[in-house]
Amino acid sequence: MTAAVMTDLPRVRNDSFEHVVGERQVRILRTAYRLIGNWADAEDVAQEVFVRLYRHGLGFPNEAALTGWLYRVTVNLCLDHRRASRTAHELPELPSLAASAEAAAIRDQQKQQLMAALLRLPQKERAALVLREIEGLSTVEVAEILGSSEGTVRSQVSKAVGRLREIMNGEEL
Amino acid sequence: MNEDEIRNLLHEMNDDPVPADALRRVRLGVAARTRSRTWMNRSRTWMKMWSAAAIAAAACATVLLLWLREPVPISQSATPVAVLKPTPPPLVTAPLPIPPTRRNRTSTRAAVQPAIEKTRPAESNLVIRIETSDPDVLILLIGD
Numbered sequence: 001m002t003a004a005v006m007t008d009l010p011r012v013r014n015d016s017f018e019h020v021v022g023e024r025q026v027r028i029l030r031t032a033y034r035l036i037g038n039w040a041d042a043e044d045v046a047q048e049v050f051v052r053l054y055r056h057g058l059g060f061p062n063e064a065a066l067t068g069w070l071y072r073v074t075v076n077l078c079l080d081h082r083r084a085s086r087t088a089h090e091l092p093e094l095p096s097l098a099a100s101a102e103a104a105a106i107r108d109q110q111k112q113q114l115m116a117a118l119l120r121l122p123q124k125e126r127a128a129l130v131l132r133e134i135e136g137l138s139t140v141e142v143a144e145i146l147g148s149s150e151g152t153v154r155s156q157v158s159k160a161v162g163r164l165r166e167i168m169n170g171e172e173l
Numbered sequence: 174m175n176e177d178e179i180r181n182l183l184h185e186m187n188d189d190p191v192p193a194d195a196l197r198r199v200r201l202g203v204a205a206r207t208r209s210r211t212w213m214n215r216s217r218t219w220m221k222m223w224s225a226a227a228i229a230a231a232a233c234a235t236v237l238l239l240w241l242r243e244p245v246p247i248s249q250s251a252t253p254v255a256v257l258k259p260t261p262p263p264l265v266t267a268p269l270p271i272p273p274t275r276r277n278r279t280s281t282r283a284a285v286q287p288a289i290e291k292t293r294p295a296e297s298n299l300v301i302r303i304e305t306s307d308p309d310v311l312i313l314l315i316g317d
Contacts, residue, residue: 017207025199026191034186039195047202054207110174111189114182133183161176168174 020058020066021050027135028074034130035078037119045077064141071137072145075127082123117167121160124148128156129164 028049032042052073060066118126124146131142132153143153165171299316 018204021200021203025196029195029199030187030189030191033191039192043195043199043202046199047206050199050203051206054203107185110182111186114179114186129183133180134187136184136187161179164179165174165176168179 017054017058020053024067024070025050028070031071031074031130031135032078034115034118034134035075035123035127036081037115041081045074045081048077049073068141068145071131071135075131075145079123079127113168114164117164120167121163125156125160125163128153129160132157133161 029042029046032045036042128142131137139150139153143150301314303312
């Protein structure tokens with residue numbers, strides 16, 4: 001889905017601002033939530049992203065440029081937000097898997113556990129992992145959004161998955 | 174849990190539903206903020222236009238006032254600081270012909286050669302005085 005959006009299709013001229021917001025707010029809000037960890041702050045970040053888009057205007061050469069711009073602003077705002085409220089954030093406790101016996105509930109619990117583990121990762125690694133593995137962007141696109149090289153992104157994603165495994169299995173030092 | 178399971182779980186998270194309330198709040202918040210910004214931009218544009226119009230009107234009024242103002246006569250001092258008096262040019266006198274002792278036709282013709290005297294009076298008019306052989310005849314040429 002995202003790969004199709006990120007192709008160099010020419011911009012649709014009659015795209016209104018409201019249309020762009022409606023089309024992309026789910027992805028932006030979800031990305032902000034994965035990077036920050038709570039919906040209230042993610043909403044604020046998503047709002048700010050779209051207000052900045054309004055100020056910037058829709059004069060992007062193609063869809064890929066618009067999508068890349070939105071992700072870049074989202075990641076930067078989330079990093080700033082986390083940096084500003086670093087002292088207020090405690091490391092999240094991992095929820096216990098023994099709370100529910102059903103399979104779906106276990107899966108949900110695993111996701112919650114993974115989300116909590118995600119928030120323990122260093123910011124850059126977390127951003128690379130969320131964009132690459134959850135949002136499904138290519139390594140090139142992630143590198144462009146984060147302003148780093150493809151090799152760095154690959155390394156960050158690999159390290160992040162390794163850390164998540166350690167956290168999930170209780171191997172964390 | 175191994176790394177493949179973690180990757181699968183991460184991919185599944187892409188399909189997790191986003192709370193509808195959160196989406197609605199984002200949409201409403203963006204609409205409110207962009208609307209107020211639009212109003213502010215419009216009022217700012219109007220302010221700029223009115224300021225420009227006021228400045229232009231003031232400039233026109235100033236130019237008009239300067240143009241309509243009566244010219245002030247330049248006061249001349251009663252005693253001039255220095256007066257330059259034109260010096261008369263030196264009198265140029267042509268050599269007088271030697272009067273002939275005898276009056277004959279040839280000598281008369283030779284005596285016709287006039288003595289030209291150029292003088293420039295103080296009024297700067299050129300006056301040429303021609304003396305003929307006849308002492309009673311004097312030709313004066315006055316230039317403009």
